[in-house]
Amino acid sequence: NAGVTQTPKFRILKIGQSMTLQCTQDMNHNYMYWYRQDPGMGLKLIYYSVGAGITDKGEVPNGYNVSRSTTEDFPLRLELAAPSQTSVYFCASTLQGRNYGYTFGSGTRLTVV
Amino acid sequence: AQSVTQLGSHVSVSEGALVLLRCNYSSSVPPYLFWYVQYPNQGLQLLLKYTSAATLVKGINGFEAEFKKSETSFHLTKPSAHMSDAAEYFCAVSGSGNTGKLIFGQGTTLQVKP
Numbered sequence: 001n002a003g004v005t006q007t008p009k010f011r012i013l014k015i016g017q018s019m020t021l022q023c024t025q026d027m028n029h030n031y032m033y034w035y036r037q038d039p040g041m042g043l044k045l046i047y048y049s050v051g052a053g054i055t056d057k058g059e060v061p062n063g064y065n066v067s068r069s070t071t072e073d074f075p076l077r078l079e080l081a082a083p084s085q086t087s088v089y090f091c092a093s094t095l096q097g098r099n100y101g102y103t104f105g106s107g108t109r110l111t112v113v
Numbered sequence: 114a115q116s117v118t119q120l121g122s123h124v125s126v127s128e129g130a131l132v133l134l135r136c137n138y139s140s141s142v143p144p145y146l147f148w149y150v151q152y153p154n155q156g157l158q159l160l161l162k163y164t165s166a167a168t169l170v171k172g173i174n175g176f177e178a179e180f181k182k183s184e185t186s187f188h189l190t191k192p193s194a195h196m197s198d199a200a201e202y203f204c205a206v207s208g209s210g211n212t213g214k215l216i217f218g219q220g221t222t223l224q225v226k227p
Binding site for chain 1: 117122145147149154155156157158159162164165203207211212213214215217218219220
């Protein structure tokens, strides 16, 4: 049972480039999330999805896009990379509702230069 | 709206000493509260959660937390620190509605000295 898998683990982008951060889970979880982690700031929610075909913005969605075509996959797209998007990105999933804890992926460390 | 404040960005204890990491929350609905641990270069792992059952919650690795509604607190404790407890700890509160969104505190780095 792999849990939540994120790829790549590390990436360096030049300003203006685009990329997709991949996230897949094999636990049949309905709810999936993308967070970014910056030092001293905790985790901030970028986008989330409560099921295939349903996505919504979180606290810091600008510069990002997501899609959810299947239950398993929830990719995060950066269209025009900016230095402010240098961060560690975490994908997480949960079965449903408020009282379940998340299962996190191991993260993607992105640097934009 | 929900929010979380973790008091102290860095806490240092000696091995064998009591660990106390503080978390205060604000919530417009009965809260569900969580503590996560993050070891270097890893994702976050659930330590324990409060979901309106017992107010004293026991988690993995000997940690526990007590929900105190009157103080709006959910502090994390461990009677005796071990070197392997050195990590960053995050408190989180569940947002309103049924989206499962979590609001995280800023994190507390625990250092354990030999």
